[in-house]
Amino acid sequence: MEAHLIKHALRIGVGGNDGYHPEGWNPKLRATVMGPTPPDAELVWTMYKPDGSSRFEHSVPLPELADEEMHSASLQQWGSGTDITDEGRARFTLRIVNELDGIDELLHDGAFTVSRVQGSNNVFGVDQSSLLTTGLVGFDVYDEHDAPKIRATVFLGGSVDAYEVEAHIFLDGKRFARASNVEGGYDFTPNDGQSLGREFIAEFESVRGWNNLTSQGWGDSDWHLLDGHPGHYEIKFTRGGKVNRTMFFDVEDGRIVKDELIEPDEAGRPCMWRTTQIIGSFEGDVGAVPDAPRAYGDLEPSTVDFSADRMYWFCNATAVPPDGLECNEETAEAVHGVVDTAVRLLSTWEGIVTGPIDPQDARSLQFRLQCDAVVRDVDGWEPRAAALSGAGDAHEFEYDAEVITLVSAMQRVFAMRTAAHRYLCRDADAGENALEPFRAALSNDKLAIFEDHPAPDYRYYTIAKHVIETPQQLAEATVWFFEGVDDVQVRGTVDGRDVAASVSGWRLLGYQFDDDQRLVDEFEYRGGGSSAPKSAFVGR
Numbered sequence: 223m224e225a226h227l228i229k230h231a232l233r234i235g236v237g238g239n240d241g242y243h244p245e246g247w248n249p250k251l252r253a254t255v256m257g258p259t260p261p262d263a264e265l266v267w268t269m270y271k272p273d274g275s276s277r278f279e280h281s282v283p284l285p286e287l288a289d290e291e292m293h294s295a296s297l298q299q300w301g302s303g304t305d306i307t308d309e310g311r312a313r314f315t316l317r318i319v320n321e322l323d324g325i326d327e328l329l330h331d332g333a334f335t336v337s338r339v340q341g342s343n344n345v346f347g348v349d350q351s352s353l354l355t356t357g358l359v360g361f362d363v364y365d366e367h368d369a370p371k372i373r374a375t376v377f378l379g380g381s382v383d384a385y386e387v388e389a390h391i392f393l394d395g396k397r398f399a400r401a402s403n404v405e406g407g408y409d410f411t412p413n414d415g416q417s418l419g420r421e422f423i424a425e426f427e428s429v430r431g432w433n434n435l436t437s438q439g440w441g442d443s444d445w446h447l448l449d450g451h452p453g454h455y456e457i458k459f460t461r462g463g464k465v466n467r468t469m470f471f472d473v474e475d476g477r478i479v480k481d482e483l484i485e486p487d488e489a490g491r492p493c494m495w496r497t498t499q500i501i502g503s504f505e506g507d508v509g510a511v512p513d514a515p516r517a518y519g520d521l522e523p524s525t526v527d528f529s530a531d532r533m534y535w536f537c538n539a540t541a542v543p544p545d546g547l548e549c550n551e552e553t554a555e556a557v558h559g560v561v562d563t564a565v566r567l568l569s570t571w572e573g574i575v576t577g578p579i580d581p582q583d584a585r586s587l588q589f590r591l592q593c594d595a596v597v598r599d600v601d602g603w604e605p606r607a608a609a610l611s612g613a614g615d616a617h618e619f620e621y622d623a624e625v626i627t628l629v630s631a632m633q634r635v636f637a638m639r640t641a642a643h644r645y646l647c648r649d650a651d652a653g654e655n656a657l658e659p660f661r662a663a664l665s666n667d668k669l670a671i672f673e674d675h676p677a678p679d680y681r682y683y684t685i686a687k688h689v690i691e692t693p694q695q696l697a698e699a700t701v702w703f704f705e706g707v708d709d710v711q712v713r714g715t716v717d718g719r720d721v722a723a724s725v726s727g728w729r730l731l732g733y734q735f736d737d738d739q740r741l742v743d744e745f746e747y748r749g750g751g752s753s754a755p756k757s758a759f760v761g762r
Contacts, residue, residue, distance in 0.1 A: 238413035246305030257287025332520035347412035351509030380506025389424035402427035449476035663693035
């Protein structure tokens with residue numbers, strides 16, 4: 223039993239007891255642990271003084287993790303009188319400890335460097351030099367393992383926002399795709415809260431590692447599949463339109479060539495370490511220690527290094543005629559596609575719609591959406607299954623630790639759709655029956671608004687925030703209100719510093735009717751706070 227620390231996910235920063243008038247720094251840490259871990263354990267973080275003695279020991283409970291299960295923890299040691307004013311190298315360790323069972327497992331023994339930010343007395347930051355030349359490339363098997371998007375991560379120094387950053391991918395020197403999304407990740411801040419650098423993750427919607435479902439006609443025709451396009455790849459990140467980072471990788475024999483450490487991230491996505499090149503000159507984007515070691519000085523112990531096979535764990539081999547199936551190549555490929563989809567449908571939905579379910583859960587919006595998806599997916603699969611005209615019915619394959627035939631899998635898939643239909647019809651009938659008394663009591667504009675805002679999905683209020691629920695109450699009320707949230711982004715200045723904040727607010731939509739239930743006025747009120755006061759629920 224050995225736990226692992228995901229080295230590329232380790233983040234070190236500093237904070238302070240007073241971000242506006244800092245007097246010193248205190249360390250903060252974010253770590254991701256991969257199981258297995260023992261029960262009743264703690265993640266213990268120890269910081270050391272320059273003379274080697276312990277500065278503090280801070281621990282948080284660590285849940286018992288199964289093999290390859292992930293857990294992330296954020297730790298910070300701070301409080302009155304704990305600020306540190308020393309500069310220089312600071313050693314730390316991370317351990318898994320269970321005193322009861324005598325377990326004390328070292329995950330990391332590294333160090334980071336703290337220095338004053340230029341031009342300040344008490345503003346301190348952590349040197350992130352090694353990250354400025356570190357990149358990651360991998361596949362988003364968490365979002366879609368049958369055809370995962372390629373993901374690339376870099377770390378840019380200085381103050382930079384996501385809207386300034388773009389990423390482009392090249393094959394053998396020719397650009398062929400732009401990242402569909404670039405989002406900001408971890409923000410590296412000194413103890414006054416200003417940004418010294420940030421992590422950025424780019425996703426390429428049209429660039430996929432592979433597509434297991436090509437034979438089934440699934441996927442976009444303009445997808446660039448890495449397994450079908452060998453060569454030398456480059457990803458360039460631009461900042462304000464200027465190239466700022468570049469990283470490389472090669473694809474051979476349908477796979478990214480493994481030439482560095484491959485770790486999973488918190489979601490289980492494989493990420494291969496890359497060395498990036500800093501291009502251009504941007505304020506704050508220069509490493510103070512060019513040869514700073516990666517992972518804050520310790521890539522051992524507890525490192526996990528996936529093989530290329532693990533990186534391509536979800537990639538199916540090229541389709542071959544199913545064993546024991548005597549038919550032409552076209553029919554064999556069709557059977558293979560029908561089997562693959564049946565397995566995916568059963569593994570995704572069977573336990574949800576055919577297993578026991580709480581009646582309350584069966585009425586939830588989420589469950590209705592799941593049933594809709596089952597019906598839609600099976601309806602799309604049925605014509606391909608029917609086109610086989612019995613070919614391959616006796617073909618056997620393994621599913622869920624048992625051997626089943628294709629025809630029995632079809633029966634289970636159709637039974638799954640029948641169950642989903644039954645839930646949807648039952649829910650629709652119940653919903654429609656419940657609305658009939660309201661429709662009988664309402665007319666004209668009131669009825670039209672009610673159809674767009676059916677009870678009980680929407681809560682109705684009238685004067686003085688009185689809740690109205692019955693058909694008679696809705697018919698008699700001359701004013702209806704619907705309440706919602708209205709969070710507002712504001713900026714201000716505190717002690718000469720710009721501060722951005724989100725102010726919680728409320729929003730009321732009001733409708734006033736005449737005796738014939740026709741709309742005579744429509745209005746809107748807004749205000750600050752978590753909910754609208756009674757005094758706001760008035761007509762005009």
